[in-house]
Amino acid sequence: MKVRLVDIAHARSGDKGDTANVGVIALEPRWYQVLEEFVTRDRVAEHFRGMIEGAVDRYELPNLNALNFLLHGALDGGGTLSLKTDAQGKVYSTALLRMVIDVPDAEARRLDLPAAE
Amino acid sequence: MKKVVRVAAGQGFWGDDLDAPRRQVEGGPVDYLMLDYLAEVTMSILQKQKERDPSLGYARDFVGAIESVLPAVVERGVKIIANAGGVNPPACAAAVKAVAEKNGAKGALRIGVVSGDDLLGRIDQLIAAGHPLANMETGEPLSLVRDRVLSANAYIGSEPIVEALGKGANVVITGRSTDTALTMAPLRHEFAWGAESWDQLAAGIVAGHIIECGAQCSGGNCLYDWRSIPDLANVGYPLVEAKPDGSFIVTKHPNTGGRVSVQTVSEQLVYEMGDPHSYITPDVIADFTTISVARDGDDRVLVTGIKGKPPTDKLKVSVAYRAGFKAVGTLVYAWPDALEKAQLADRILRQRLDRLGLRFERILSEFVGANATHGRLAGDQRKAPEVQLRFGVRGPDRAAVERFTREIAPLVLNGPPSVTGFAGGRPKVEEIVAYWPALIDKSVVKTKVDIIQ
Numbered sequence: 001m002k003v004r005l006v007d008i009a010h011a012r013s014g015d016k017g018d019t020a021n022v023g024v025i026a027l028e029p030r031w032y033q034v035l036e037e038f039v040t041r042d043r044v045a046e047h048f049r050g051m052i053e054g055a056v057d058r059y060e061l062p063n064l065n066a067l068n069f070l071l072h073g074a075l076d077g078g079g080t081l082s083l084k085t086d087a088q089g090k091v092y093s094t095a096l097l098r099m100v101i102d103v104p105d106a107e108a109r110r111l112d113l114p115a116a117e
Numbered sequence: 118m119k120k121v122v123r124v125a126a127g128q129g130f131w132g133d134d135l136d137a138p139r140r141q142v143e144g145g146p147v148d149y150l151m152l153d154y155l156a157e158v159t160m161s162i163l164q165k166q167k168e169r170d171p172s173l174g175y176a177r178d179f180v181g182a183i184e185s186v187l188p189a190v191v192e193r194g195v196k197i198i199a200n201a202g203g204v205n206p207p208a209c210a211a212a213v214k215a216v217a218e219k220n221g222a223k224g225a226l227r228i229g230v231v232s233g234d235d236l237l238g239r240i241d242q243l244i245a246a247g248h249p250l251a252n253m254e255t256g257e258p259l260s261l262v263r264d265r266v267l268s269a270n271a272y273i274g275s276e277p278i279v280e281a282l283g284k285g286a287n288v289v290i291t292g293r294s295t296d297t298a299l300t301m302a303p304l305r306h307e308f309a310w311g312a313e314s315w316d317q318l319a320a321g322i323v324a325g326h327i328i329e330c331g332a333q334c335s336g337g338n339c340l341y342d343w344r345s346i347p348d349l350a351n352v353g354y355p356l357v358e359a360k361p362d363g364s365f366i367v368t369k370h371p372n373t374g375g376r377v378s379v380q381t382v383s384e385q386l387v388y389e390m391g392d393p394h395s396y397i398t399p400d401v402i403a404d405f406t407t408i409s410v411a412r413d414g415d416d417r418v419l420v421t422g423i424k425g426k427p428p429t430d431k432l433k434v435s436v437a438y439r440a441g442f443k444a445v446g447t448l449v450y451a452w453p454d455a456l457e458k459a460q461l462a463d464r465i466l467r468q469r470l471d472r473l474g475l476r477f478e479r480i481l482s483e484f485v486g487a488n489a490t491h492g493r494l495a496g497d498q499r500k501a502p503e504v505q506l507r508f509g510v511r512g513p514d515r516a517a518v519e520r521f522t523r524e525i526a527p528l529v530l531n532g533p534p535s536v537t538g539f540a541g542g543r544p545k546v547e548e549i550v551a552y553w554p555a556l557i558d559k560s561v562v563k564t565k566v567d568i569i570q
Contacts, residue, residue: 010341010380014389017254017554023387025380027341051492059393061406063422064383068390076481079552080158081440083481083509085489093340095491 001108002116006097013093018078020089032065125356128152129331142189144370152199161437163203164268174205229281231291233564250555265439274399277564278302297325319403319425320363334385336375348374440551445509446525449538458533459506477512
């Protein structure tokens with residue numbers, strides 16, 4: 001079943017130099033395992049391919065039902081050097097939530113995940 | 118010892134809500150008011166002001182803030198901690214003293230002034246002594262941009278603030294303190310946490326991280342269920358009610374808007390986060406994977422369980438240096454085919470800059486309304502009703518950037534049709550002051566506390 005990340009998580013993003021960070025938090029604690037399993041480092045790197053210059057790191061925070069992603073080379077140099085509208089990476093959060101993941105039907109039903117239309 | 122200490126946040130950056138400090142001391146009981154004024158580039162702006170006038174170089178909004186909270190300080194003993202000193206803490210203290218006297222509170226303030234973070238005058242000596250101040254991101258030595266450095270400050274921790282409070286200060290003014298130390302230091306002072314009480318110190322740092330961006334943890338900029346967040350026009354700024362064991366409640370004053378919930382606090386916890394296992398500060402390394410957050414009634418979140426470990430022997434240094442010039446010009450194109458028209462204007466502009474022989478380090482064009490926030494992820498926007506072409510250039514040559522700014526307006530009459538939105542005139546050329554993060558041995562940075570009555 002296709003599931004939109006925006007239907008199962010919320011997020012906030014910010015900057016550190018030329019790196020943007022995106023914290024993604026499950027809307028329901030039981031949905032954290034879906035984030036952990038399907039929103040992998042590789043999947044996020046693929047999602048942002050061509051938009052960021054560097055690698056992606058992922059950290060898990062099960063205590064907050066959250067994942068933290070670092071997107072390196074995401075801010076056109078970052079800080080005052082950047083010419084981007086989003087020089088401080090404030091809206092990478094919802095850009096990540098555009099992701100659609102594919103969850104096996106049985107697991108999706110068991111966790112009551114909302115299906116993408 | 119107090120059983121609970123309340124630290125309220127009244128300012129998340131220089132430019133935040135001017136009335137928030139007063140609302141924080143009048144809306145309910147608080148022991149400390151914490152005001153964070155310094156972002157990464159703020160120090161360089163302050164350094165430029167100090168060069169023009171040696172009596173400046175601090176966050177001047179703080180003087181107005183002090184004036185607005187003076188009755189609470191004088192009559193109810195609320196203490197103020199702020200990194201408003203910028204690159205000139207003594208001048209900031211003098212201005213605060215003067216405004217207190219003007220308001221009939223002569224002698225009522227005992228101002229603790231923290232200095233020692235400013236390394237600008239010591240750079241050459243430090244480099245000669247074997248501290249390369251290499252860029253943490255690129256590894257390049259500072260000598261590469263030495264002649265363009267505007268300011269250099271070490272991020273200092275809680276110790277000098279604790280010292281000032283111990284000497285009876287009711288207003289503490291620092292330069293480049295870490296944002297989180299402004300909250301942790303008063304807790305450490307009140308609860309007599311030792312320099313190796315790692316878990317409690319880490320808890321104080323996490324409390325600071327949660328409230329240092331002001332209302333961003335109490336309903337501001339919150340994505341979770343954003344439509345339902347009440348009365349943001351009257352948003353309540355956050356405060357922590359901390360206990361000696363390091364546990365604390367995040368809340369806000371009654372009869373204010375916004376919301377404090379597990380979700381608003383969690384969003385702020387992940388804001389600007391790196392490796393959550395190692396949130397490094399001068400005092401302690403906090404482990405964000407040990408934080409427990411739980412609802413404790415309406416607009417109350419209980420935070421517990423935080424673990425800390427010993428810090429490194431380095432301090433982070435924030436260096437600001439001149440890094441060339443930039444300008445951004447915009448034009449708005451209307452339906453039909455708004456995006457296609459803006460794209461044609463972009464190609465024409467690039468050809469003209471090329472023909473003029475102008476060279477830049479970087480040219481970036483964005484199409485606001487189509488791709489400026491989410492790039493290609495936004496999908497096909499050819500049907501967008503309007504699109505803004507946003508065209509930026511950056512380079513070392515001011516004259517080239519200046520010449521670029523004259524190429525935008527002509528497009529209105531000699532480029533693609535249905536264009537508007539140029540009334541603001543020519544784009545402004547801005548000098549870029551860039552940020553150079555570095556590390557330095559803790560042992561070379563000596564802080565000092567002066568008390569001014």
